[in-house]
Amino acid sequence: MAYFIAKRLVQSVFVMLAVAFLAFSLFRFVGDPITQMTGVETSVADQERLREELGLNDSFALQFARFTGDMLKGDFGFSYRTRQPVAEMIATRIPATLELGVVALLISLFVGIPAGVYTALRPRGFATQAILMATLVGVSIPTFVIGIMLIFFFGVQLGWLPTFGRGGTVKLGGWETSFLTVDGWRALILPAFTLGVYQLTLTMRLVRAEMMEVMRSDYIRFATARGVPMRRLYFRHALANTMVPVITIIGLQFGGVIAFSIVTESVFQWPGMGLLFLESIRFVDIPVMGVYLVVIAFFFVVVNLIVDLLYVAIDPRLRIRDVS
Amino acid sequence: MLRVEHLTVKFPSRFGDVTAVEDMSLSIAPGEIHGLVGESGAGKSTVGAAIIGLLQQPGYIANGDLMLGDTDLRALDRFEAHALRGKRISMIFQDPQTSLNPLMKIEDQLVETILAHEDIPSNDAKKRAIDLLEEMGIEDAASRMQAYPHQFSGGMRQRVVIALALCTNPELIIADEPTTALDVAVQSQVLDLIRRLADIRKVGFILITHDIGVIAQIADTVTVMRYGKLIESGATAQVLGHPKHAYTKQLMDAVPPLDRKITRFRVPEEDDGLAASGPGKGDAAEAWLLEGVRQQAVGLSLQNITVEFPGTRTSIWHKPKPFVALDDISFDVQPGSVMGIVGESGSGKSTLAKTLTGLITPSSGGMTLGGSPLPGGKTRSRHHPSRQLIQMVFQDPFSSLNSRHRIGTILAEPLWLYGLVNDSDERRDLCIDMLSLVGMDPDAIDKYPHQFSGGQRQRIAVARALLARPTILICDEPTSALDVSIQAQLLNLLKDLQAAFGLTVLFISHNLSVVRQMADDIVVLRNGRIQEKGASEQVFETPEADYTKKLLSLTPVMPHDWSL
Structure with a gap:
């Protein structure tokens, strides 16, 4: 077990190094950083002095080592656009994106899993067909269209919910949360649903397919044959066995939700990392883009590590100490 | 206790209802073991499923009475039926x-x-x-x-x-092939247990199986089924000792005996459309094959082969203990003979086959093929001649043929791969002829594997192996997924081909009776070690190793004399 975790951690370090390298190359080789930082009126001598000060004349390996070292120390450099420390910019944006992502994930789980189970158990029912149709429409429409439709309907026509921003937020230490105010929650509903709808469909269809497979297995037939109560059969025997492959996909998708919340954040003017990334692209703000890359990769790595550990928690066959 | 009368089970389909079980009757007393025997597709399992109320959708009971004691099983609603499952009827799966x-x-x-x-x-x-x-x-x-x-x-x-x-x-347990997946030693323990439970606890058993030996050993009464219909039923000694129906006789004839070697099996009449390999058919393929083997048969020899698999790593500092799958294996296979490899699961039989075909690298030891050294595993190059000369027939005919390829494509592959026949029309003709040789219709060439039964697929697998013009054929449990009558046909076919082409065959099986019918020499494996080797008849008549004796005594056999 300890060996398994250690192995995964070492692998994660290599993944992070590879991403750091990408981010570094982006910073170093997409355009000349000096011309980006300085204006037209800066003299060539000054440019040269700056180049020397920033260590851009050092060897490639040394520069990369310095870049990685700075990252580890939490020094992410400065934004070209706002001249603020990138670390600070990202830190103020992270809570918004994370909260949005988590709520989207929870919506997709709490709706997707029960819906998947239901549609698996009543494969021919009218409700099942209706759900399958509706979700098919849901995935076929691009996220931004769903977002705009939701804004139009609930925000503009009915006027029930705010259409942009985070609403009321409360500062908890360095963490700005919308979970503690009614306004915050109201502002969260539409974007979270928009972001979660694709994952919801995916979770539902996956749970459905896996569940139907499991329901055909010998051990379910055997449990039925010995009269295990149906509720227990579905939720204790079948669902647990369904979850092993489902967790992988949910894990990968959650990383994706965080990373690609860009569109949703832009539609709802949600002040998260996605919006920041979009602004950075517009102004070719390479340091921010590089750090964004590293932070997102870090999320992926952490989520995958959690998924691996969940496997072990769910499936006793993966635990190594065997009795026989 | 249980009374089934005139049970008919139907499955609706696009072309009208398919009758899976027709007019089936049986009754079971407490403590009675009732054997339900028949080949696959006979409807044995459907009868069991109908009794416990777990028919696969959309099957339904069209007619008949199912009475358990005073309870009418057909009158129960969904919830009552589920409450009864486990409580009064239970089931054991394969x-x-x-x-x-x-x-x-x-x-x-x-x-x-x-x-x-x-x-x-x-x-x-x-x-x-x-x-x-x-x-x-x-x-x-x-x-x-x-x-x-x-x-x-x-x-x-x-x-x-x-x-x-x-x-x-429960009062009744439906055991659907409860020992089919088990080794003989374990099988006999489980059968003893079932017998004891019936005797002491007075549980009634329906024992569904295709293995007549098992029925002969423990069933009190037996019902023989075919095509969903009851063929014959009565006390075990009566039905198996003095079968009245021709099909029962044929079924018993197809069972390979453990105590003697017979030259050919009598095969039940079949109506599944197998073409008889009569004169004129398959001649071209036969001539082609003979031309290939005229270069004379070659023997195979293993010297001190050891295969180890790395263990699961649990720590960074300790090297895991390797698992020894084959330990110091040496034997010779005479050219043109059949070598039987026997052992229980985990004994290393299949590892041996994989080692010979170069799929696994042995950690030490050497092999020779007809005198020249045979490199193992990754050291054997892709173009090494042995890749053509050693061919294999696998256990599971359902996964050993690519389901997305037509039979013609599957059969032609060895021909172009080894450069044996370079003209595609010629290849096709040869494949068609080869199909005739293994007893299949020529129009099979344009079909897909799923259109064939297990026995037919195994014939195709044999045809594919032969089209590589091998001198050594490794058969890894070629009949263990097949019914006895199909097994008899396939064994006959293998015997014929082996005799006609002087093939050297390695016949791997856990079934001692089958090996006895096929092998000239035999090796008994256990936990990767050779327990005994020698001429087949000698080992079966006077086994020396305790393990061989034990295996022989545990294999269910049919008694010669039935005391009525």
Whole structure:
């Protein structure tokens, strides 16, 4: 077990190094950083002095080592656009994106899993067909269209919910949360649903397919044959066995939700990392883009590590100490 | 106790209802073991499923009475039927590897089943579970109960399965091929257990199986089925000792005897459209093959082969102990002879086959093919001649043929791969002729594997192996997925081909009776070690190793004289 975790951690370090390298190359080789930082009126001598000060004349390996070292120390450099420390910019944006992502994930789980189970158990029912149709429409429409439709309907026509921003937020230490105010929650509903709808469909269809497979297995037939109560059969025997492959996909998708919340954040003017990334692209703000890359990769790595550990928690066959 | 009368089960389909079981009647008294025997597709399992109310959708009972004691099973609604399952009728499935929930402890599975049917404190349920497991022969049940299914061996798992079926004291247990997936030693233990439970606890059993030897050993009464219809039924000694119906006789003739070697099997008449390999058919393929083997048969020899697999790594500092799959194996296969390899699961039979075909690298030892050294595993190059000369027929005909390729494509592959026939029309003609040679219709060439039965697919697999013009044919359990009558046909075919082309055959099987019919020499393997080797007849008549004796004594056989 300890060996398994250690192995995964070492692998994660290599993944992070590879991403750091990408981010570094982006910073170093997409355009000349000096011309980006300085204006037209800066003299060539000054440019040269700056180049020397920033260590851009050092060897490639040394520069990369310095870049990685700075990252580890939490020094992410400065934004070209706002001249603020990138670390600070990202830190103020992270809570918004994370909260949005988590709520989207929870919506997709709490709706997707029960819906998947239901549609698996009543494969021919009218409700099942209706759900399958509706979700098919849901995935076929691009996220931004769903977002705009939701804004139009609930925000503009009915006027029930705010259409942009985070609403009321409360500062908890360095963490700005919308979970503690009614306004915050109201502002969260539409974007979270928009972001979660694709994952919801995916979770539902996956749970459905896996569940139907499991329901055909010998051990379910055997449990039925010995009269295990149906509720227990579905939720204790079948669902647990369904979850092993489902967790992988949910894990990968959650990383994706965080990373690609860009569109949703832009539609709802949600002040998260996605919006920041979009602004950075517009102004070719390479340091921010590089750090964004590293932070997102870090999320992926952490989520995958959690998924691996969940496997072990769910499936006793993966635990190594065997009795026989 | 159980009375089934005129049971008819139908499955609706696009072309009208398909009748799976027709006018089936049987009755079982408490403590009686009733054997239900027949080949695949005979409707045995459907009868069992109909009784317990678990027919696969959309099948339904069209007619008949099902009475358990005074309860009319057909009159029950969904909830009553489910409450009755486990309580009064229970079931044991074929494969103990898959019939337990892998994510739940044995204890939880037992306790939940008991509590589902009885309103008792969970401590009492737990106590009963422990007693029951101990009765099934699981030592130290209280602590073993905390384990998960994967921590038990196959035989132990089947005991757990039986304990689960029994934990609510049902009157009737339907055992669907309960020992088919088990080794002979474990099989005999499980059969003993079933017999004991019937005698002591007075549980009625329906024993569904295709193995007549098993029926002969423990069933009180037997029903023979074919195509969903009852053929013959009565006391076991009566039906098997003095079969009245021709099909019963044929079925018994197709069972390979353990105590003697017969030259050919008599085969039940078939109506599944196999073309007889009469004169004129397959001649071209035969001539082509003979031309290939005229270069004379070659022998095979293994010297001190050892195969190790790395163990699971649990620590960064300690090297895991390797698992020794084959330990110091040496034997010679004479050119043109059949070498039988016998052993239980885990004995290394298949590892041996993989080593010979170059799929596994042995950690030490050497092999020679017809005198020249045969490199093992990765050291054998892709173009090494042995890749053509050694061909293999696998156990499972359902997964050994690519389901997306037509038969023609599958058969032609060895021909172009080894550069034997370069013209595509010629290849096709040869493939068609080869199909005739193995007893198949020529129009099979444009079909896909799923359009054939298991026996037909295995014939195709043999044809594919032969089209490589091999001198050595390795058959890894070629008949263990097949019915006895199909097995008899395939064994006849293999014997004919072996005799005609002077092939050297390695015949791997766990079934001693089958090996006896095929092999000239035999090697008995256990846990990767050779227990005994020698001429086949000699080993079967006067076995020397204790292990061989034990295997022979445990294999279910049909008695010669039935005392009525």
